Amino acid sequence: MSFAKSRFKHKSLPVNDLGLTYREYEGAISTLCAGCGHDSISAAIVHACHELSIAPHSIAKMSGIGCSSKAPNYFLSNAHGFNSVHGRMPSVTTGANLANKDLTYLAMSGDGDSASIGLGQFAHVVRRQLNMVYMVANNGVYGLTKGQLAATSDKGVRNKTGELSLFNDIDLCTMALQLGASFVARCFSGDKAQLVPIIKAAIAHQGFAYIDIISPCVTFNNHEGSTRSYDYVQEHVTTGAVTDFVPIKEEITSATPEGEFEDICLHDGSIMRIYKLDQDYDTSNRLKAMNDVEEHKQRGEILTGLLYLDPTARNYHELNETTDMPLNQVKQDLLCPGERVLGTINDSFR
Amino acid sequence: MKKTDVSNYDHYLKVVDCQQACPAHTPVPEYIRLIADKRYSDAYMINWESNVFPGVLGRVCDRPCEPACRRGRVEEEPVAICRLKRVAADYKDDITDRLPKAPEESNGKRIALIGAGPASLTVARDLLPLGYHISLFDRDQQGGGMMRSQIPAFRLPETVLDEEIDYILNMGVESHFGSAITSMHKLLQENYDAIFVGTGAPKGRALNLPGHEAAQPQISIGIDWLANVSFGHNDKAPKRVVVLGGGNTAMDCCRTAKRLGAEEVKVIVRSSYEAMKASPWEKEDAKAEDIDIIVNHNPTEFVVEKGKLKGVLFDQVESFYDRGGNRVLKNTGETLLAECDLVLVAIGQDTSFEWIERDIGLDFNDWDQPCLNESTLQSSIDKVFIGGDAAYGPENIITAVAHGHKAAISIDLFCQGKDPMQRPKSDFNLISQKMGMHEWSYTNIIDHEQRNLVPHISWQEAVKELATEVELGFDEQLALEEAGRCLNCDVHTVFTESTCIECSACEDICPTDCINFIDDIKDDITPPQQLLKGKLKVDKATDEQDYFISDNLQTGNIMVKDEDMCLHCGLCAERCPTGAWDMQKLTLSNIEATIK
Numbered sequence: 013m014s015f016a017k018s019r020f021k022h023k024s025l026p027v028n029d030l031g032l033t034y035r036e037y038e039g040a041i042s043t044l045c046a047g048c049g050h051d052s053i054s055a056a057i058v059h060a061c062h063e064l065s066i067a068p069h070s071i072a073k074m075s076g077i078g079c080s081s082k083a084p085n086y087f088l089s090n091a092h093g094f095n096s097v098h099g100r101m102p103s104v105t106t107g108a109n110l111a112n113k114d115l116t117y118l119a120m121s122g123d124g125d126s127a128s129i130g131l132g133q134f135a136h137v138v139r140r141q142l143n144m145v146y147m148v149a150n151n152g153v154y155g156l157t158k159g160q161l162a163a164t165s166d167k168g169v170r171n172k173t174g175e176l177s178l179f180n181d182i183d184l185c186t187m188a189l190q191l192g193a194s195f196v197a198r199c200f201s202g203d204k205a206q207l208v209p210i211i212k213a214a215i216a217h218q219g220f221a222y223i224d225i226i227s228p229c230v231t232f233n234n235h236e237g238s239t240r241s242y243d244y245v246q247e248h249v250t251t252g253a254v255t256d257f258v259p260i261k262e263e264i265t266s267a268t269p270e271g272e273f274e275d276i277c278l279h280d281g282s283i284m285r286i287y288k289l290d291q292d293y294d295t296s297n298r299l300k301a302m303n304d305v306e307e308h309k310q311r312g313e314i315l316t317g318l319l320y321l322d323p324t325a326r327n328y329h330e331l332n333e334t335t336d337m338p339l340n341q342v343k344q345d346l347l348c349p350g351e352r353v354l355g356t357i358n359d360s361f362r
Numbered sequence: 363m364k365k366t367d368v369s370n371y372d373h374y375l376k377v378v379d380c381q382q383a384c385p386a387h388t389p390v391p392e393y394i395r396l397i398a399d400k401r402y403s404d405a406y407m408i409n410w411e412s413n414v415f416p417g418v419l420g421r422v423c424d425r426p427c428e429p430a431c432r433r434g435r436v437e438e439e440p441v442a443i444c445r446l447k448r449v450a451a452d453y454k455d456d457i458t459d460r461l462p463k464a465p466e467e468s469n470g471k472r473i474a475l476i477g478a479g480p481a482s483l484t485v486a487r488d489l490l491p492l493g494y495h496i497s498l499f500d501r502d503q504q505g506g507g508m509m510r511s512q513i514p515a516f517r518l519p520e521t522v523l524d525e526e527i528d529y530i531l532n533m534g535v536e537s538h539f540g541s542a543i544t545s546m547h548k549l550l551q552e553n554y555d556a557i558f559v560g561t562g563a564p565k566g567r568a569l570n571l572p573g574h575e576a577a578q579p580q581i582s583i584g585i586d587w588l589a590n591v592s593f594g595h596n597d598k599a600p601k602r603v604v605v606l607g608g609g610n611t612a613m614d615c616c617r618t619a620k621r622l623g624a625e626e627v628k629v630i631v632r633s634s635y636e637a638m639k640a641s642p643w644e645k646e647d648a649k650a651e652d653i654d655i656i657v658n659h660n661p662t663e664f665v666v667e668k669g670k671l672k673g674v675l676f677d678q679v680e681s682f683y684d685r686g687g688n689r690v691l692k693n694t695g696e697t698l699l700a701e702c703d704l705v706l707v708a709i710g711q712d713t714s715f716e717w718i719e720r721d722i723g724l725d726f727n728d729w730d731q732p733c734l735n736e737s738t739l740q741s742s743i744d745k746v747f748i749g750g751d752a753a754y755g756p757e758n759i760i761t762a763v764a765h766g767h768k769a770a771i772s773i774d775l776f777c778q779g780k781d782p783m784q785r786p787k788s789d790f791n792l793i794s795q796k797m798g799m800h801e802w803s804y805t806n807i808i809d810h811e812q813r814n815l816v817p818h819i820s821w822q823e824a825v826k827e828l829a830t831e832v833e834l835g836f837d838e839q840l841a842l843e844e845a846g847r848c849l850n851c852d853v854h855t856v857f858t859e860s861t862c863i864e865c866s867a868c869e870d871i872c873p874t875d876c877i878n879f880i881d882d883i884k885d886d887i888t889p890p891q892q893l894l895k896g897k898l899k900v901d902k903a904t905d906e907q908d909y910f911i912s913d914n915l916q917t918g919n920i921m922v923k924d925e926d927m928c929l930h931c932g933l934c935a936e937r938c939p940t941g942a943w944d945m946q947k948l949t950l951s952n953i954e955a956t957i958k
Contacts, residue, residue, distance in 0.1 A: 014800065014806065014807065014931065014932070014933055014936055016807075017871065017873045017931075017933065018808035018810070018873040018874075018929055018931055019808075019810055019873075020436045020437060020808060020810070020873060020874060020929060021873060021874060021875075022874045022875045022876075022900045022903065022927050023435070023436075023903045023927075024900050024901060024903045025875070025900055026900075035873075041871075042871075042937075045939065046867060046936065046937045046938060046939045047863070047865040047867045047937065047938065047939025047940070048865075048867070049865065051867055051870055051871075051937070052865065052866050052867070052870055054870070055866075055869075055870035201866075202864060202865060202866055204866065228865070230863075230865065230939040231939075234863075234939075242863040242864065242865055243863065243916070246864065246916065246917055
């Protein structure tokens, strides 16, 4: 059994603006099952952060409980991290974000952590428009407790032991859309060409970004009849558009792409470039996005890609008009300006 | 794209860089694992089977395996393969009862071997167990050829050489030492079923500069001088010695002169230090022994004064390469007079075929080298085979051994009335190394340590006595450390398309980004290097290895692996949920027949 990956690396690995290769963004070697989709998500996060040249120490990895929430150990060893109580990651992240809004918050959660025990927390953090990337590794089962059906399982499927899913599934993308998330996407862990640019865009997006990632559980939900197995997803996955992320510094003309595309300018000046596969595809229409998800589901397809994006939405700090300076940097004399200021405030109420 | 052909061993053997680079295809990783297991006798026998002289080669091999070593690509320095071979030889037990024996009954075929160097001895070893009668002829009093006459004892102790030659002679060779063969014509009249010529390249080149004749008594040809030292005809060197030439013979000459009493020894070469032909470690050892290596000087004259050699005159030169890649020398105008009492000329050596009459049907080419079939080493007289340095000019011991194997196969086929061109088959086997969930029968953890240096005795001690071996060899601890650096390239990443579910776990875990899953490119003709440029996670760093390209997978995509950087760490196989990747050890049967 290998407990470590060799330090040796390819001699021509590209370095980013910080002079780092992607290897410096890795974490500990995974102890998840071999072939777990979550490991692909970890790898996608590693590459996204490396390509964006984010300093690892300016990232906070937030998670709850579950296989998905173990995953942050397997990427970004040099980032901050908080492995919180089951389903309570959104509250902890809200607190952290309030104290230091300068960090990039990457949250990893699962279908149990977000759609069952933490559903209430999930709903409210969406409403709050917290500036974070909320990723759910969605495999339809509780892998850590040996494969019970999760709330995101499709109605009518059976788990590995034959238990039938009697109830309607919770679609977290539809929920996020309904509750006002300004960035909503669905991806497949096995398709990094789609996943990496979407994670990059979600990080660049200044607001609440939700990514639902179908991530097959190779041990408990990869059997025939499962709608979250590698085979099923690869066969039924569909997308309305191919998306590419163009960072601010890159000149738009650098790679003249083939075919027609549409650019969406994000808050920080970077660009989400969209090559439509479906002429009907539209990222600015929330109601249509909700409709599309459901329509594809009825057809037996899994719609992936960027579903909705509102680059102009205001996030929690903007809505609350918090100070520009992160609260953890505000000095004592500013926080407690003293009796004189209190007197002035009290006077204003008289 | 075109799938890599894995129906034969070619791709797999190429991946084992060291084994591929070894002319005799010695299974290097296999014997290094045995050393790591302290199974020195077993490691020795693996070597003995393919390279015949492990103790000798563990000291003086040209080491083509080391520059090829994968380790040189993933970090800096290769595994000290050669010195590990010596470890196997030094620490083995008595292995005589493991050696093959000649059958009691001969097969009735008689073979003559001319020259008792590494090539002939290899032929003898390969043919004796098959029942051939072997007659071995050499002009010297002892066997070994250039291994004895040209390699000084401080690099190769006589006991080591004698031991390995005796293993072969004791198998029942009819040896005729001290008897030079002077006529091929006569030899052909004798009743031999086949003749093997392994007479090496025994003629040292002379340097006919002005003053040569007058200074003659004080000028020696390097290899002749070394042979005289080796056979005890010469045990003294004068005070000041100049060695001309920059190859390994020059290094042996200067270091021998130092040991025979010379106080001031200079090696003077035309080329730059880097371009000198001697192995880097030979140059370093010579320098460590306080030998002056003067580069960029071209000899122009042997200066004679009062009928005696005064010294050698040189022009200082600059060398550069012209557009055609040829080296051009340009005089700087400076000259140098190196005063000395003896000049040793070590500027190259040639084959010698004065004893082969040119009217007996044995064809020679324009360079006066015998015309040979490269695959069989058969000459234009069908029962005469030629190998070693005699075949294509000076190479090295391990090439001579490889020639010996090749010729032995040809001779065996020829004597059975078969066509030597119809080479025997060599089969291959891949055996899974999986022992448990994530457990392998080889050490797959990558050792990040740097190459260990071989301990030497102090140079002051070394130069006192000709027979004192300079390199002490690895002690057990160093040997085990060095053996741990081997990456086990013979344990292959074998891929089964039908079981792959394309979860990308292998792609993500690979430390050196070898594995890629990409859209298939519908083009079977364009070379993969061209097709794959910019399509992989990281572009190929070297062209030393090929790509390993799979068939179409379930989604139609293909897997492309860059064999250059693979560490053989087995993480792809550990992270594979379906066993589509497996680590399997390559074993070649009949390795001699794989020598092309």
